[in-house]
Amino acid sequence: MKGSKKRLGILGGISAASTQKYYQKLTDLYYSLEKDYYYPEILINSLDFQYFTDLENEKRTTEYIQYIVSSIHQLQKAGADVIIMAANSPHSVYDEVKTRVQVPIISIVETTAQKAKELNLKKVLLTGIKYTMQSDFYQRKFKTYGIDVIVPDEQEQIQIDEIIFKELAIGKFLQSSRESILKIINGKNVDGVILGCTELPLLIKQENCRIPILDTLTLHVEKTLYNLLCKLKER
Structure with missing residues (x-):
């Protein structure tokens, strides 16, 4: 990787x-x-979190896509060769976004589905x-891998949110919040759980849980670095 100019x-x-x-x-x-210490060069475009979540909650999808795309374009102009969206929720419009940018975007959902398949969930x-x-x-992508996805009930969703x-x-x-989420997980008849928010792995660890967890943040990081290392070694 010495002398590489590959940028994430x-x-x-x-x-x-x-x-x-x-x-x-x-x-x-x-x-x-x-x-x-020849780390990949990393560019971060830090978005307005409140504005971003307002667009989600108010279902202003056109503006939401536009905000994501314009922010990725800024990273492109700064020299990024590959992009990751460091959250799960913007992947709701992954297909719409990827057609409007000129660099590859590594999908957290695809990566997580591949791991679930590997674990035979x-x-x-x-x-x-x-x-x-x-x-x-998530349901649509996992269905292509033959995996069913269920969600907590409405009150449980509010609690997790x-x-x-x-x-x-x-x-x-x-600790009380960790126990609350684990109670929700343990109350479902499933053989795995997706930590489908990149904040959740900061609280819930595999050692806390009786079934396999799909830590989307860690899986995304591993896939991204694998991609970068392969690309860099080809140069």
Whole structure:
């Protein structure tokens, strides 16, 4: 990787807490694999989190797509060769976005579905913010892999959503909240759980859970770094 100019563009700030974790995991994993300091060059475009979530909650889809696309274009202009959107929810419009940009976007949903297939999971629970749990982009992708996706009931969705926005997004981690989410997970007849919000892995770990967890943040980081290392070694 010496002398490489390959650049990763991160669409971040959604939220700040998970974007920090992305950066840390990318650099830590790189060093653990390569044992040198020739880290990939990383560009971060940190979005207005409140505006972003307002667009989601108010279902202003056209503006939402436009905001994501224009932000990726800024990363392109800065020299990004590959993009990741450092959150699950913008992948609800992944197909619409990828046709409007000129660089590849590594999908967190595709990556997670591939891992679920590898683990031979048949039925999984999707957790995340309400926007994600009430959308169908995970269900559609997982169906192509022969995997069913279910979501918590309405009250459970509200509870998880509040924990994410009122606690995890600002770096607050409570044992009581961990126990609440685990109770929801353990109450479902599933063989795996998707942590479909990149803040959730900051609270829920595999050692906390009796069934396999799909840590979307870590899976996304691993796929991204694998992509970068392969591309760089081809140069």
